[in-house]
Amino acid sequence: MTDLDVLVFGGGVAGLWALDALRRSGWNAALVEAGALGSGQTVASQGIIHGGGKYMLLEQADGAAVEAIRGMPARWLDALAGRGAGPDLSAARILSPGCLLWVPRGSTLANLKERGLMAIVVGTGMLAAKPVEVSDDQWPAAIRASALKVWSMPEPVLDPGSVVEALAAAHRGRVFAVAERPRFEGEAVRFGSLVFRPRAVVFAAGEGNGELSRAVGCGEELMQRRPLAMTLLRGPALSPLYGHCVVGGKTRITVTSAQVGSETVWSIGGEVAEKCAAAPEDGAVRTEAAAELRRWIPGLDLSACRIATFRAVRAEA
Numbered sequence: 001m002t003d004l005d006v007l008v009f010g011g012g013v014a015g016l017w018a019l020d021a022l023r024r025s026g027w028n029a030a031l032v033e034a035g036a037l038g039s040g041q042t043v044a045s046q047g048i049i050h051g052g053g054k055y056m057l058l059e060q061a062d063g064a065a066v067e068a069i070r071g072m073p074a075r076w077l078d079a080l081a082g083r084g085a086g087p088d089l090s091a092a093r094i095l096s097p098g099c100l101l102w103v104p105r106g107s108t109l110a111n112l113k114e115r116g117l118m119a120i121v122v123g124t125g126m127l128a129a130k131p132v133e134v135s136d137d138q139w140p141a142a143i144r145a146s147a148l149k150v151w152s153m154p155e156p157v158l159d160p161g162s163v164v165e166a167l168a169a170a171h172r173g174r175v176f177a178v179a180e181r182p183r184f185e186g187e188a189v190r191f192g193s194l195v196f197r198p199r200a201v202v203f204a205a206g207e208g209n210g211e212l213s214r215a216v217g218c219g220e221e222l223m224q225r226r227p228l229a230m231t232l233l234r235g236p237a238l239s240p241l242y243g244h245c246v247v248g249g250k251t252r253i254t255v256t257s258a259q260v261g262s263e264t265v266w267s268i269g270g271e272v273a274e275k276c277a278a279a280p281e282d283g284a285v286r287t288e289a290a291a292e293l294r295r296w297i298p299g300l301d302l303s304a305c306r307i308a309t310f311r312a313v314r315a316e317a
């Protein structure tokens, strides 16, 4: 039996960050992970460190969400530079220093509305760093022919796998793989022959938090689950793109990019991923996603691209 101050459940970004913070504050903490580190939402994510820009665009701007996360990019940039009070993430990979918001060409009315919304976003004092309009000669090749206006936000995009590795690196001996479901027996938490006696537990198990909460009798599950069907697009004609296509106050598609060999792979989320989650067949997801791409990036040559989809659940509790 191992005595601990804190046992953290879940080795995604939240649990690993918590473990790091606890141990650097001098607590005797350890973490248990039921699968592979990052294997929940973290590695599936698009890696954008949001600062609230896209929440300001909603027709009824979500001020509480903006307030809660406006400081995140600065906090992460400190960690990525290996300075400040947070973890040392200097080994993590920054895919892009910023993220774009672009308005596609469309109906005059829609465009006027979008530009009005953006004027409010740019003019507001709520964001820690305001979006800056990008001159058209600087627009990424992929949207040069189809965008009407483009803004840049200082919201970095990270390689989530490298964040997991950087976070875990300093805590190898304190991370335990557990195959069994936990049994909570009085003060002890048992995983087969592995037994801990923690003074406190942190549930950072993503979708697994529901089951853990029930196991300790926490009653009602306070969890928001958002199923997503993400699309991956790969092809020689693609060039790197990191940004949100904004229409009607919504991010219709959010594209982030990774380089695989000589090819660029786009990960496509945003509203399209929520819409596609309702499709029972992956074929239907691919068709719907391709239609959205043709609609918002009409110049994109999809004929030379391979398209795939994967499903994920955004679980927040």
Ligand SMILES: Cc1cc2nc3c(=O)[nH]c(=O)nc-3n(C[C@H](O)[C@H](O)[C@H](O)COP(=O)(O)OP(=O)(O)OC[C@H]3O[C@@H](n4cnc5c(N)ncnc54)[C@H](O)[C@@H]3O)c2cc1C
Binding pocket: 009, 010, 011, 012, 013, 014, 015, 032, 033, 034, 035, 036, 037, 038, 039, 040, 041, 042, 043, 044, 045, 046, 047, 048, 049, 050, 178, 182, 204, 205, 206, 207, 208, 209, 212, 228, 230, 269, 312, 313, 314
């Ligand atoms: C497709 C997608 C794209 C996203 N894009 C972005 C983005 O661009 N920017 C952004 O800020 N957010 C994004 N998110 C959200 C972000 O990924 C999550 O908020 C974040 O990863 C949650 O981290 P977590 O550690 O709480 O959960 P998870 O990453 O889900 O980690 C939970 C871990 O707990 C483990 N676990 C489960 N049950 C147990 C148990 N009983 N015992 C031990 N371990 C257990 C799981 O195996 C898993 O590794 C995205 C999410 C998805 C799904």
